[in-house]
Amino acid sequence: MNPSYLLVIFAVVASMLGVPSDTPTNAPATSRLPLADASLGDSPLASSLVPPPVTPWFCAAVNKYYAIVNTASPVTWDQALPLAQSMTYAGRVGHLAVPNTFQKDYCIITHFGGAALHHHWIGAIRVGDDWYNPSLHWFWITGATFNYSNWAGQPNDPGGHHRETRGEFWNNGAGAIAGVGWNNNSFNASAPGFIVEF
Numbered sequence: 001m002n003p004s005y006l007l008v009i010f011a012v013v014a015s016m017l018g019v020p021s022d023t024p025t026n027a028p029a030t031s032r033l034p035l036a037d038a039s040l041g042d043s044p045l046a047s048s049l050v051p052p053p054v055t056p057w058f059c060a061a062v063n064k065y066y067a068i069v070n071t072a073s074p075v076t077w078d079q080a081l082p083l084a085q086s087m088t089y090a091g092r093v094g095h096l097a098v099p100n101t102f103q104k105d106y107c108i109i110t111h112f113g114g115a116a117l118h119h120h121w122i123g124a125i126r127v128g129d130d131w132y133n134p135s136l137h138w139f140w141i142t143g144a145t146f147n148y149s150n151w152a153g154q155p156n157d158p159g160g161h162h163r164e165t166r167g168e169f170w171n172n173g174a175g176a177i178a179g180v181g182w183n184n185n186s187f188n189a190s191a192p193g194f195i196v197e198f
Contacts, residue, residue: 054067054068054069054087054196055067056089056090056196056198057111057112059104059107059108059111061103061107062101062103062104062107064104064107064197064198065089065090065092065197065198066097066107066108066111066112066195066196066197066198067089067195067196067198068112068116068117068120068193068195069083069084069087069193069194069195069196070192070193071083071192071193071194074190074191074192075121075190075191075193075194076166076187076188076189076190076191077096077121077125077166077167077168077185077187077189077191077194078166078187080096080121080191080193080194081095081096081123081141083194084096084123084194084196084197087196087198088198089198090198092198093198094196094197094198095123095141095142095196095197096121096122096123096141096194096195096196096197097122097123097194097195097196097197098122098123098124098140098141098142098144098197099122099150099182100140100144100145100146100147100148101148102148102150105148105150105177106177108169108195109169109175109177109178109180110177110178112195113178113180114169114171114175114178114179114180115171117169117171117180117195118169118170118171119168119169119170119183119185119191119192120168120169120191120192120193120194120195121166121167121168121191121193121194121195122167122168122169122182122194122195123140123141123142123167123197124138124139124140124141124146124166124167124182124184125138125139125141125165125166125167126138126139126155126164126165126166126184127139127165135151135155138155138167149182150175150176150177150180150181150182151175151181151182151183151184152170152172152173152174152175152179152180152181152182152183153172153174153181154170154181154182154183154184155182155183155184156184157184163186163187163188164184164185164186165184165186165187166184166185166186166187166189167182167183167184167185168182168183168184168185168191169181169182169183169195170182170183
């Protein structure tokens with residue numbers, strides 16, 4: 001596939017999702033910011049999804065902070081995305097975790113463990129028109145290159161419904177790091193939370 005074609009796809013997806021830069025900003029050093037009403041609306045569900053304060057863990061090997069965020073109510077990937085972006089820590093704006101290298105993936109998995117990470121969203125999304133091969137057209141929300149993967153016997157698309165387009169951690173014993181890897185799940189599936197990266 002033509003690399004410029006991939007950049008165009010990423011630019012379109014990024015603008016649709018309001019994707020943050022992977023570069024730290026000078027945002028206030030607080031563990032969270034209020035959720036913008038425009039992100040999830042004014043419903044009681046929206047207020048119940050505001051992420052709780054978290055204390056991120058710093059992985060010096062990759063110069064990133066990570067935290068598991070368990071929301072009060074289950075969240076879809078599309079709900080988790082703005083929640084992660086509403087958080088800041090140590091002057092860095094949060095986003096769904098992007099374990100796009102072995103080192104980042106290893107830091108997250110070995111620190112938190114598979115049981116805690118299981119079914120928590122990460123910043124992987126699938127966009128494209130080749131629905132017959134579920135391993136194609138995956139992108140990281142930050143624009144990082146998708147040349148490392150740790151799919152735990154995945155990705156698949158059971159029944160060919162073309163809906164398993166969001167990434168999550170999965171503790172099924174088939175992943176490359178301590179049996180933990182990634183799973184592709186449906187855009188409308190709910191999870192207990194997400195992994196935030198700063």
